[in-house]
Amino acid sequence: MALEVGGKSIETDEEGYLENRDEWDIEIAKAIAVAENLEMSDSHWEVVNFLREYYEEYQIAPAVRVLTKAIGKKLGKDKGNSKYLYELFPYGPAKQACKIAGLPKPTGCV
């Protein structure tokens, strides 16, 4: 599969995750969000940026349970709960936000 962004073709796997993480940029993120039917707000970007930082530090995309806990610690309890995260990313905060962040499918996502 491929995603067309700014005249360029970006390779993705069959589920829409980027094949090459280094190709990621903000325009690609926006294009993936459109494909996911998501309108990105600052709150969405906050989660996406959090995931990119997490990956940078630990070299993995965290499972949703881990993401929820880590967000709660960094951004506060009102954001570190599944209700808040599923409202932002209805098809799974870890899966959808990781895809937009250009990361692989979360480890521990079955």
Place this chain on the structure above:
Amino acid sequence: MPETKKFLYVNRKAPYGTIYALESLEVVLIGAAFEQDVSLAFLDDGVYQITKGQNTKDIGMKNFSPTYKALGDYDVNKIYVEQESLDARGLTLDDLLPLTWEDEDDDWAEKESIKVISAAEMAKIMEQSDVVFSF
């Protein structure tokens, strides 16, 4: 509620050169989602998996050692390292990654995950486990 079992993942091989170390780590992270009682053991060349300062540039493999630091987030906080294996390789606890976890019930206090134990103690831990995965 299904019964919680004691899982022990035994790691004996060097981190690179074979796929065992990376596969083991992935299985641990995936398994952690099932809320079992998970422990990790590092012995023989497996102790190299959690040494500091790994650099994989020249072998063209991803350095996945930072991922061990995420184990605490996955509630995997019982990491046993065999003293004899460290000694035989001239390593000490200071050569290992500082693996910690945060205790939610203790105001997120940061606690050490690694316990260096003797071969005899390691044998006991294996004996007490319900399921042992050997990598």
